[in-house]
Amino acid sequence: MKWLPRLLMILGLAGFLSLFAFPLWRITLVAPQYPTGVRMYIWINKIGGETAGTLQNINILNHYVGMKFIEPESIPELSYFPYVVLALGLLGLLAMVINKPWAYLGWALLVIILAAIGIYDFYLWEYDYGHHLSPTAPIKIPGASYQPPVIGKKTILNFTAYSYPHTGGILAGISIILALVAFKIKKSWS
Amino acid sequence: MKRLTLYAITTLFTAILLIWTPGCQSPGGPATGGLVSSNDAASQVYVAPGQYDEFYSFLSGGFSGQLSVYGLPSGRLLKVIPVFSVDAEKAYGFNEETKPMLNTSFGFVPWDDAHHPELSQTNGETDGRWIFINGNNTPRVARIDLSTFETTEIIEIPNSGGNHSSPFTTENTEYVVAGTRFGVPYPQNDVAISSYAENFKGMLTFIKVDPESGHMEIAFQILLPAFDYDLAHSGKGKSHGWTFFTSYNTEQKNTLLEVNASQNDKDFIAAINWKKAEEYLAQGKFREIPARYAHNVYSDVDHQATSTIIEKVKVLTPEDCPDMVYFLPTPKSPHGVDVDPSGEYIVGNGKLSADLTVHSFTKMLQAIENKSYETMISSIPVLKYEEVVGGVVKAPGLGPLHTEFDANGNAYTTFFISSEIVKWKVGTWEVLDRVPCYYSVGHLMIPGGDSRKPQGKYMLALNKITKDRYLPTGPELDQAAQLYDISGDKIKLLLDFPTVGEPHYGQGISADRIVPNVKKIYPIEENKHPYVSLGEGKTKVERQGNDVHVYMTTIRSHFAPDNIEGVKVGDKVFFHVTNLEQDWDVPHGFAVMGARNSEILVMPGQTETTVWEPQRPGVYPFYCTDFCSALHQEMQGYIRISPANSNTPLKWSMGEDIVQ
Numbered sequence: 001m002k003w004l005p006r007l008l009m010i011l012g013l014a015g016f017l018s019l020f021a022f023p024l025w026r027i028t029l030v031a032p033q034y035p036t037g038v039r040m041y042i043w044i045n046k047i048g049g050e051t052a053g054t055l056q057n058i059n060i061l062n063h064y065v066g067m068k069f070i071e072p073e074s075i076p077e078l079s080y081f082p083y084v085v086l087a088l089g090l091l092g093l094l095a096m097v098i099n100k101p102w103a104y105l106g107w108a109l110l111v112i113i114l115a116a117i118g119i120y121d122f123y124l125w126e127y128d129y130g131h132h133l134s135p136t137a138p139i140k141i142p143g144a145s146y147q148p149p150v151i152g153k154k155t156i157l158n159f160t161a162y163s164y165p166h167t168g169g170i171l172a173g174i175s176i177i178l179a180l181v182a183f184k185i186k187k188s189w190s
Numbered sequence: 191m192k193r194l195t196l197y198a199i200t201t202l203f204t205a206i207l208l209i210w211t212p213g214c215q216s217p218g219g220p221a222t223g224g225l226v227s228s229n230d231a232a233s234q235v236y237v238a239p240g241q242y243d244e245f246y247s248f249l250s251g252g253f254s255g256q257l258s259v260y261g262l263p264s265g266r267l268l269k270v271i272p273v274f275s276v277d278a279e280k281a282y283g284f285n286e287e288t289k290p291m292l293n294t295s296f297g298f299v300p301w302d303d304a305h306h307p308e309l310s311q312t313n314g315e316t317d318g319r320w321i322f323i324n325g326n327n328t329p330r331v332a333r334i335d336l337s338t339f340e341t342t343e344i345i346e347i348p349n350s351g352g353n354h355s356s357p358f359t360t361e362n363t364e365y366v367v368a369g370t371r372f373g374v375p376y377p378q379n380d381v382a383i384s385s386y387a388e389n390f391k392g393m394l395t396f397i398k399v400d401p402e403s404g405h406m407e408i409a410f411q412i413l414l415p416a417f418d419y420d421l422a423h424s425g426k427g428k429s430h431g432w433t434f435f436t437s438y439n440t441e442q443k444n445t446l447l448e449v450n451a452s453q454n455d456k457d458f459i460a461a462i463n464w465k466k467a468e469e470y471l472a473q474g475k476f477r478e479i480p481a482r483y484a485h486n487v488y489s490d491v492d493h494q495a496t497s498t499i500i501e502k503v504k505v506l507t508p509e510d511c512p513d514m515v516y517f518l519p520t521p522k523s524p525h526g527v528d529v530d531p532s533g534e535y536i537v538g539n540g541k542l543s544a545d546l547t548v549h550s551f552t553k554m555l556q557a558i559e560n561k562s563y564e565t566m567i568s569s570i571p572v573l574k575y576e577e578v579v580g581g582v583v584k585a586p587g588l589g590p591l592h593t594e595f596d597a598n599g600n601a602y603t604t605f606f607i608s609s610e611i612v613k614w615k616v617g618t619w620e621v622l623d624r625v626p627c628y629y630s631v632g633h634l635m636i637p638g639g640d641s642r643k644p645q646g647k648y649m650l651a652l653n654k655i656t657k658d659r660y661l662p663t664g665p666e667l668d669q670a671a672q673l674y675d676i677s678g679d680k681i682k683l684l685l686d687f688p689t690v691g692e693p694h695y696g697q698g699i700s701a702d703r704i705v706p707n708v709k710k711i712y713p714i715e716e717n718k719h720p721y722v723s724l725g726e727g728k729t730k731v732e733r734q735g736n737d738v739h740v741y742m743t744t745i746r747s748h749f750a751p752d753n754i755e756g757v758k759v760g761d762k763v764f765f766h767v768t769n770l771e772q773d774w775d776v777p778h779g780f781a782v783m784g785a786r787n788s789e790i791l792v793m794p795g796q797t798e799t800t801v802w803e804p805q806r807p808g809v810y811p812f813y814c815t816d817f818c819s820a821l822h823q824e825m826q827g828y829i830r831i832s833p834a835n836s837n838t839p840l841k842w843s844m845g846e847d848i849v850q
C-alpha cells in the first residue's frame with residue numbers, strides 16, 4: 001500500500017502527458033448543410049479539423065459574418081503550450097519523487113491555476129473572434145456576436161455550436177483528481 | 191412435317207402478338223396492365239427521405255451514349271455519367287481536359303451507342319471497383335471508376351464493326367471482351383460488298399485489365415468467319431478460362447438480313463478457350479498486324495486525359511492455333527448467351543426458336559475430347575448438337591433474348607415477342623412462373639445475376655416499348671423499366687419507372703460494396719494539373735502570342751482574378767479554373783458570355799479549362815453557374831476585350847481596381 005500514492009500519480013501523469021497525443025478540446029458546428037457536423041479540434045500545439053479541409057471550410061463559413069480567419073500560425077500560445085505541459089509533467093515527476101502530501105497538493109493546485117488561466121485565454125480568443133468583426137462583412141446583424149461557448153452548447157445564426165473537452169483535456173482533468181487523491185492518502189497516513 | 195407445323199403455328203402466334211400486344215390500350219386512358227394487387231408493394235419500394243437505397247443499379251443509355259445510375263428499390267435517378275457522348279452539363283467533351291477521351295482513329299467522335307454495363311469481378315463476385323461499357327457504333331470500351339463515378343478510360347477496338355458482344359468480363363476481370371457484330375473486310379479495304387463471304391471477317395477481341403490500376407490494353411484478337419457475334423459471357427467456376435459468344439448470320443449474307451440471316455436452323459455459340467489463347471500468345475503464334483486505334487486515359491491527379499494512337503495488334507487464327515475455338519450449334523439466331531452461377535450451363539437464347547437451349551460445359555469438354563465433330567468451318571471444329579446440349583426448356587415463350595440467375599438455382603428469361611419474363615429451374619428445365627412486362631422486354635437485370643454469386647432479391651425488366659405506361663410526352667417517349675420482387679415463389683411486380691435513353695443491359699450491386707470507396711473531394715495538394723493555381727496568390731494571366739492563359743481560382747464566393755484587361759479580339763483565352771474548395775458538394779461553375787462552348791463545372795480540388803475566343807470589343811461578364819453559397823449571385827467578374835490593334839496592357843486584379 002505504501003506505493004499507492006506514487007502509482008496514482010504516475011497514472012495521472014500518463015493521462016496528463018497524453019495531451020501530446022490527443023486533442024484538448026473539440027468544437028462541433030451543426031447546420032442544415034452540415035447534418036453530421038463540422039468538427040474542429042484544439043490541441044496544445046495546433047488547431048485542426050477532421051479532414052485537411054475542415055479549417056478552410058470553417059473559415060469560409062465564418063467570413064460571411066466578417067469573422068477573422070482562424071490561422072493557427074498567428075496564435076502564439078500554440079508555440080509555447082507544449083513547453084508548459086512538459087514542464088508541468090517534470091514537476092509532477094518531481095512531486096512523485098518527493099512523495100510528500102504538500103508536493104502532490106502543490107502540483108494539483110499549480111495545474112488548476114494554469115488550466116484556469118488557459119481556459120480564460122481560450123475565452124479571450126473566442127471573444128476576439130466572435131466580436132471583432134470586419135466592417136465590410138457581407139452579412140451584418142446589428143448587435144450580434146458570434147462567440148462560441150467555452151463549454152456547452154450555443155446557437156449562433158444557423159449553426160449550433162458544441163464546445164467540450166476532448167480526450168486529452170479529460171485525461172488531464174483526471175490527473176488533477178488523482179494527484180488530489182494521492183495527497184489525501186498521503187495526508188491520512190501522516 | 192412436325193417441325194413445319196410448329197413453325198407455322200409459332201409464326202402465326204407471333205404475328206398476332208406483334209400486332210396486338212402493346213397497342214391493346216384505348217388511347218387517352220392510363221395503363222391498367224400489371225396493377226399490383228397487394229398494398230405492400232408500395233412499402234417495399236419506399237425508401238424514406240434521407241435513407242439510402244439498398245442497391246446501386248447501372249443502366250446503359252443506349253443511343254444517349256451515357257450510363258445512368260439508379261437506386262433500387264426506389265428507382266430514384268442518382269446520376270447520369272457521361273461516357274461516349276458529350277455532356278454540356280458536366281463539360282464532358284467540351285473542356286480541354288476531357289476532349290481527348292472522345293478521340294478515335296476517326297478523330298473526335300461526340301456520340302456513341304452504349305449497350306452493356308459490366309461490373310468488375312473478383313472471384314466471380316462483383317467487387318464495386320469499376321464498371322465497363324461498350325460503344326457500339328465506333329467500336330470502343332470504356333471504364334468508369336466507381337470511386338468518382340467518372341469515365342476514366344476508353345479504348346477503341348480495331349478490325350471491328352458494331353462492338354455489340356462486349357464488354358463482358360471474366361471472373362477476376364482478367365479480360366473484358368469485344369466481339370464484332372458486323373463482319374467487316376479484313377483488313378478494312380475497298381472491296382465489293384457482295385464479296386462478303388470471301389473478304390469479310392469477324393474479330394473477337396480480348397482486352398487485358400490491369401488488376402491494380404484497371405488500365406486496359408488489347409492483349410489479342412481472334413480472327414473468325416464473318417458471322418454476326420451478338421453477345422457474350424465468360425465461364426465461371428469450372429468453366430473459368432472460356433468465353434462464349436453467340437452468332438447469327440452464319441449464312442454470311444450482306445443484304446436483307448431479316449430474311450437471309452434467319453434461314454439456318456442452327457447458328458453457333460463460339461466457345462473460346464482463352465487460357466489456350468494465352469499459351470499461343472506466349473509461344474509467339476500470333477501475327478502482329480498494322481492497326482490504328484485510340485487509347486484514352488483520364489488521370490485524377492493531372493485532372494486531364496491523354497489520347498494515344500496505337501498502330502499494331504496481335505491476331506491469333508484458328509488455323510495457327512488449334513483447340514482454341516469450337517462452335518456449338520444452337521437454334522436459332524441465339525441472342526444472349528448466359529452462364530449459370532455454377533459455370534456448368536450455357537444458355538443460348540435462340541430468339542427465333544420455340545424452345546430454349548441449354549448447353550452443358552461438361553458435355554462440351556467430353557465432346558471435344560472425343561473429337562466428335564460434325565464438320566469443320568475455317569479450321570474450327572463444329573461439335574454435335576446432341577452431344578453438347580444439356581437440357582431444353584420446352585416452349586417457354588416467344589422470342590427469348592436474355593437470361594439471368596438468382597442464388598437459388600432459378601433462371602429468368604426475357605421474351606421480347608410475348609413480352610414476359612419466365613422463371614425456370616436450372617437442371618429440371620421446368621417452367622415455374624411467368625410475369626408480363628410493359629412492353630417487349632429486352633435485357634433483364636438481377637444484382638449479381640450474371641456472376642457466381644447473385645445478390646438478387648430484385649429483378650429489373652428493361653423494356654423496349656413504352657406506349658401508354660406514363661403521362662404522354664409527344665411522339666418521343668422515354669423507355670420503361672419494371673422492378674420485381676423475386677424473393678418468393680411467385681414473381682411480384684413492385685415498381686414501374688421511366689429511364690434515360692434506351693437501357694440495354696444493366697448491372698446491380700449492393701451499395702455497401704461501393705459506398706466506402708466513394709471520394710468526396712480531390713485533395714488540392716495532390717493536384718498536378720499543368721495549369722493549376724495552388725492558392726489565390728498563384729493566380730495570374732499570361733500571354734503567349736495570341737494565346738492568353740488565365741490561371742484562376744474559385745472559393746466561396748469569388749473568382750481570383752475577377753477583373754481582367756488587356757485581352758484582344760483575335761486572342762484565344764484559356765480559363766484554367768482551379769476550385770480551391772475542400773468541402774463535399776461545393777463545386778463552382780464558370781461561364782463567360784458568348785463562349786461557343788459549354789460551362790465548366792469544377793469539383794473541389796480540381797482544375798478545368800474552357801476556351802473562349804472573343805469576337806467583339808467590349809466588357810464581358812463571367813459568373814459561377816453552380817449555386818454554391820449565400821453569395822453565389824455575387825460570384826461574378828469582368829473581362830475587357832480591346833480591338834486587335836490596341837495597346838491595353840495585360841492586367842488583372844481581385845478586390846481592387848485595375849489602374850491602367
Ligand SMILES: [Cu+2]
Pocket residue numbers: 744746747777778779814815816817818819822825
Ligand atoms: Cu460559386
